[in-house]
Amino acid sequence: MKINTLHYITTNAAAAELACQGGVRWVQLRVKNQPPAIWKQLALDTQAVCRRYGATLLINDNPRLAQEIGADGVHVGKADMPAAEAREMLGSKFIIGGTANTFADVQRLAEAGVDYVGLGPFRFTPTKENLSPILGLDGYTEIIRQCRAAGLAVPIIGIGGITLADVEALATTGLHGVAVSSAIGKASNPTETAGLFIKELSAVNPI
Ligand code: TZP
Ligand code: MG
Numbered sequence: 001m002k003i004n005t006l007h008y009i010t011t012n013a014a015a016a017e018l019a020c021q022g023g024v025r026w027v028q029l030r031v032k033n034q035p036p037a038i039w040k041q042l043a044l045d046t047q048a049v050c051r052r053y054g055a056t057l058l059i060n061d062n063p064r065l066a067q068e069i070g071a072d073g074v075h076v077g078k079a080d081m082p083a084a085e086a087r088e089m090l091g092s093k094f095i096i097g098g099t100a101n102t103f104a105d106v107q108r109l110a111e112a113g114v115d116y117v118g119l120g121p122f123r124f125t126p127t128k129e130n131l132s133p134i135l136g137l138d139g140y141t142e143i144i145r146q147c148r149a150a151g152l153a154v155p156i157i158g159i160g161g162i163t164l165a166d167v168e169a170l171a172t173t174g175l176h177g178v179a180v181s182s183a184i185g186k187a188s189n190p191t192e193t194a195g196l197f198i199k200e201l202s203a204v205n206p207i
């Protein structure tokens with residue numbers, strides 16, 4: 001199984017640009033506790049960056065905003081609009097991702113027609129409040145084994161506290177990719193670090 005997708009999760013366009021300069025081509029805008037007008041402006045600014053780099057823009061939590069600005073897709077968590085409803089609303093052209101912590105979550109999301117699942121958290125992270133139980137390598141290995149046994153082919157992206165040093169081990173679990181925020185956003189050189197993630201993902205993945 002190839003591990004080759006890198007999602008960069010960010011709150012703003014400037015950080016998205018630094019990551020895109022390093023080669024990131026999947027950006028998820030994750031805005032919390034902002035009024036709708038600010039959120040929309042952040043989304044438009046980030047969309048402009050993504051368009052310049054040919055990057056795919058996903059909006060976290062907010063299918064309506066994704067639809068309004070014509071983003072590429074949306075990522076919905078357990079407290080957001082259900083994935084099936086988002087699919088109904090957005091149709092087949094939008095990318096829909098959903099958050100999972102268990103095999104049952106993955107199954108439900110796959111049935112709802114998501115394009116990918118964000119499975120986590122891998123380890124503790126201060127980036128997200130109300131964190132679900134930590135999965136670790138064993139959790140990923142077991143859930144991906146269950147998915148295969150059940151014939152679920154939905155791509156699974158690991159998330160939560162993931163660093164560059166984790167990519168090699170995570171690749172052994174059958175994940176399709178990783179989603180990171182702090183490891184790139186809080187790096188002293190986000191552009192260089194984004195590039196290192198991409199290099200590492202392809203290194204564990206010889207063609
Ligand atoms: N969902 C599960 S963990 C997480 C989200 C949005 C935060 C990921 O950020 P970081 O900084 O890479 O741990
Ligand atoms: Mg959410």
